Amino acid sequence: NAGVTQTPKFRILKIGQSMTLQCTQDMNHNYMYWYRQDPGMGLKLIYYSVGAGITDKGEVPNGYNVSRSTTEDFPLRLELAAPSQTSVYFCASSQPGQGAHGYTFGSGTRLTVV
């Protein structure tokens, strides 16, 4: 199994540009999450989804949007990129109720806004 796949791995954006970070999981997990991690810091929840068609805001949703049209895919959209969005973005998935339901994380997208 591939687990959680994120693309791209690296990206440099200019201020005001937009982009979509892709996230796909093949574990049939209902729950998916987007976190950002700033240098030396913990992870902050941006958005999450409990199933196809259902999304909700986390702690730091401003400047981002998400959609969940299928169980597998959970893309994160950045509109009008700002330097404050320079960070490493992690997508994760989980399936609560199936024993030890830890999160499986993707390998991350390192984004720099200049």
Next chain:
Amino acid sequence: QQPVQSPQAVILREGEDAVINCSSSKALYSVHWYRQKHGEAPVFLMILLKGGEQKGHEKISASFNEKKQQSSLYLTASQLSYSGTYFCGTERTDYKLSFGAGTTVTVRA
């Protein structure tokens, strides 16, 4: 609300022990522990549910005191491979994790 982890960093020699603490001001349903190596994604170590159970992963174990809303991670007889940043994630009843700021563990030969 994010949990508080302590210490921020610890340096160990191989074979030494360490304890990492995680506390929350809110009632918790579970506590997760993850380890992140530099430049990599966090990797799930273990989950502790309400009930004060203790779990283990290799020579790493953890406990959860639900009355105090505290969890501790125990690194026993540390190995070089234990180096990394350890995060606790606390979960209430909505399957969303709030992560602590992390504890950086450096194990030296």
